[in-house]
Amino acid sequence: MNLVSNILLTFTIADVSIIIDLFKHKNIKNGIIFHCHDQHLMNNVHRILNDNDIFMTSAKTGFDTYKVTKSYPKVGVILNTACEGWTAVLDSGKFPFQDYFFLIFTEHLSHTTDILSDYPVEVDSDLIIAHNALQLVNFYEVYNTGFKFNGTFNVKHIGHWNSSLFLKASDRRNLQGVFVKTAVIILSSPKIVNQTIEQYMEKPIKSQIKVDTVHRMKYFIMMKFMRDMFNISYDMHRVSTWGYQRNGSFDGMVNALYRGLADIGGAPVFFRIDRGEHVQYISEVWMSRHSFIFRHPKYPRGFYTIYTRPLSDVVWYCVIALLVVTALVLWGMLVVQNNTGDNEDSSLSFAGLVIWGAICQQAVTMNREATSTKLVIFLTFVYAVTLYQYYNATIVSSLLLEPPRDIRTLKDLLHSDLKAGSHDIVYDRDYFKRTTDPIAIKLYQKKMATSPRNNFFAPEEGIAMVKKGGFAFHIDTTVAFPIIKATFKEREICDTNLVQMYPLQRMGVVIRKNSPYKEHIAYGIRKIYEVGLPPRIQSEIDVPMPACAHTPDTSVFCVGIREFSTPILALIIGMVTSVMILIVEIAVSRVFSNRGFVMFRH
Numbered sequence: 198m199n200l201v202s203n204i205l206l207t208f209t210i211a212d213v214s215i216i217i218d219l220f221k222h223k224n225i226k227n228g229i230i231f232h233c234h235d236q237h238l239m240n241n242v243h244r245i246l247n248d249n250d251i252f253m254t255s256a257k258t259g260f261d262t263y264k265v266t267k268s269y270p271k272v273g274v275i276l277n278t279a280c281e282g283w284t285a286v287l288d289s290g291k292f293p294f295q296d297y298f299f300l301i302f303t304e305h306l307s308h309t310t311d312i313l314s315d316y317p318v319e320v321d322s323d324l325i326i327a328h329n330a331l332q333l334v335n336f337y338e339v340y341n342t343g344f345k346f347n348g349t350f351n352v353k354h355i356g357h358w359n360s361s362l363f364l365k366a367s368d369r370r371n372l373q374g375v376f377v378k379t380a381v382i383i384l385s386s387p388k389i390v391n392q393t394i395e396q397y398m399e400k401p402i403k404s405q406i407k408v409d410t411v412h413r414m415k416y417f418i419m420m421k422f423m424r425d426m427f428n429i430s431y432d433m434h435r436v437s438t439w440g441y442q443r444n445g446s447f448d449g450m451v452n453a454l455y456r457g458l459a460d461i462g463g464a465p466v467f468f469r470i471d472r473g474e475h476v477q478y479i480s481e482v483w484m485s486r487h488s489f490i491f492r493h494p495k496y497p498r499g500f501y502t503i504y505t506r507p508l509s510d511v512v513w514y515c516v517i518a519l520l521v522v523t524a525l526v527l528w529g530m531l532v533v534q535n536n537t538g539d540n541e542d543s544s545l546s547f548a549g550l551v552i553w554g555a556i557c558q559q560a561v562t563m564n565r566e567a568t569s570t571k572l573v574i575f576l577t578f579v580y581a582v583t584l585y586q587y588y589n590a591t592i593v594s595s596l597l598l599e600p601p602r603d604i605r606t607l608k609d610l611l612h613s614d615l616k617a618g619s620h621d622i623v624y625d626r627d628y629f630k631r632t633t634d635p636i637a638i639k640l641y642q643k644k645m646a647t648s649p650r651n652n653f654f655a656p657e658e659g660i661a662m663v664k665k666g667g668f669a670f671h672i673d674t675t676v677a678f679p680i681i682k683a684t685f686k687e688r689e690i691c692d693t694n695l696v697q698m699y700p701l702q703r704m705g706v707v708i709r710k711n712s713p714y715k716e717h718i719a720y721g722i723r724k725i726y727e728v729g730l731p732p733r734i735q736s737e738i739d740v741p742m743p744a745c746a747h748t749p750d751t752s753v754f755c756v757g758i759r760e761f762s763t764p765i766l767a768l769i770i771g772m773v774t775s776v777m778i779l780i781v782e783i784a785v786s787r788v789f790s791n792r793g794f795v796m797f798r799h
Contacts, residue, residue, distance in 0.1 A: 211358070212302060213242060215327060215334060217249045218362040220273055223323075225298055228273030230255040233280035258282050271298060278303040287316055294322035295711060302327045310339060310352050317344040319713030320369050325355070334358040338367055343375035343713075370717070371428050377714065476707040479715065480722045482731060483704040487625075490660070490677055491615055491669035492692040493602050504763050507591035516584065523577055524552045530570050556581045602694060607636045610669055610696050617644035618652035618659055619671040626653065628699070637698060656680060664689055671698060678740045691745035 303309040326337045342348035356364035528548035535543040645652040659670035
């Protein structure tokens with residue numbers, strides 16, 4: 198009898214049963230009761246709840262010393278409006294409506310809801326009012342579709358308790374046209390004239406078709422589709438990337454996007470979302486591929502290597518050493534044989550010319566009867582013809598046949614003769630600023646940081662340089678492939694190669710942290726994938742790389758002046774050197790003639 202009387206002083210038996218049934222229904226095992234009675238009397242309530250595997254603590258309303266651990270997945274908070282100052286718990290700020298389940302007992306429904314309408318009970322909150330009405334206890338859920346955006350405050354009857362719990366599923370998908378803010382990235386290329394942002398995203402003019410494709414895709418997927426699904430209205434704000442590309446940083450862009458703007462998942466998404474201070478990742482919606490695009494050069498390490506590539510460096514050293522040794526041996530034989538009294542040339546230069554002529558398949562007149570000399574010449578020609586045939590065949594095949602594609606990695610690109618540049622966009626600038634990849638750092642310093650612009654170009658300008666050849670341009674393939682398809686010829690498409698600087702980026706929808714619309718966005722993304730909308734739009738926007746037809750092309754079999762430049766350069770250097778030596782010889786001859794030397798003849 199004492200137990201029942203004590204319970205009646207604080208909670209009725211029905212109230213305790215309601216707590217037990219609701220907590221079990223929501224799978225909550227921990228909570229805190231705020232009351233206005235003696236703690237000794239509350240101990241009996243705790244025993245009943247503990248017997249039902251619900252572990253509660255209690256605190257008097259108005260005290261500011263209560264602490265609830267954050268380790269539990271969900272904690273229930275029980276309030277009774279009969280206790281004076283019960284709103285102090287809500288005013289304390291220690292119990293956000295998003296993080297706790299609230300159960301409020303009241304005898305005056307309208308008065309209680311009027312008070313709650315002044316609090317940020319957002320659409321993702323879990324707050325139930327238990328209202329005593331005769332022999333029933335009616336349950337009402339309370340939420341606001343947009344507390345900060347002049348949303349609608351809702352009080353919905355969701356069930357009752359009459360010795361048993363009856364609850365119906367809550368449906369909060371209809372946001373009743375609430376206005377939410379969202380940020381939209383507008384790149385520097387398009388010019389928006391006499392257009393609203395929504396008109397630009399939905400129906401761009403002809404000159405805007407090829408830009409902002411990824412952001413426009415997300416607009417159609419997220420904003421337009423979810424506007425109809427959840428009855429949301431958007432207050433879009435333009436955020437231009439131009440100022441941050443030129444003078445700012447990636448962090449500045451993120452702050453501009455999410456500083457009071459991004460309250461819905463329709464905000465633009467970056468490939469880097471590791472800065473979790475302002476935003477929260479929801480779901481992947483796009484796979485972004487950024488690569489260096491270039492026409493693979495026929496000779497990646499320069500045209501001068503055409504004539505040295507058939508033999509490795511070690512083989513070249515061996516060939517030169519054998520030629521020197523052979524020339525020395527032949528010179529020694531000529532010197533010895535010259536002592537017999539003939540007038541043939543036996544100088545070292547003559548011996549060198551004989552050996553070099555043999556290598557070049559050119560004979561030199563030499564009258565020597567010695568068998569040893571003939572044997573050296575014969576073996577030299579055998580060696581030379583073997584080397585010449587292999588070398589000549591390799592040179593010809595390298596000029597006529599399709600060269601191998603040996604630029605496959607970022608390191609290969611670094612060591613090639615290609616120049617490099619990047620799309621003038623904020624996250625590429627940020628990558629080169631923050632990366633710790635030594636290859637990427639060397640590539641930037643050696644090939645990109647060579648001009649005031651650091652080789653950052655607009656997409657059309659960069660792809661045009663790729664078309665000319667000798668240039669690698671880093672860009673999103675979604676932007677690059679349509680330009681390549683429209684401007685490249687067949688041969689140029691077949692020459693195009695891709696090298697990735699960093700792996701494929703999983704781009705996803707992000708929203709402001711603790712946004713009340715997280716569940717709506719997650720549900721909307723699942724729904725649009727269920728109906729196949731993203732693949733349908735992606736098939737139109739993400740144009741694949743134009744296919745190479747591999748048809749015969751006669752231009753492949755033409756040797757150009759660049760391939761032929763190395764022997765011409767060698768000939769010019771030789772002629773200039775010979776003229777200089779001639780001038781030196783004439784000068785030396787005149788100096789000695791002026792000294793009065795007398796030449797005797799027999």
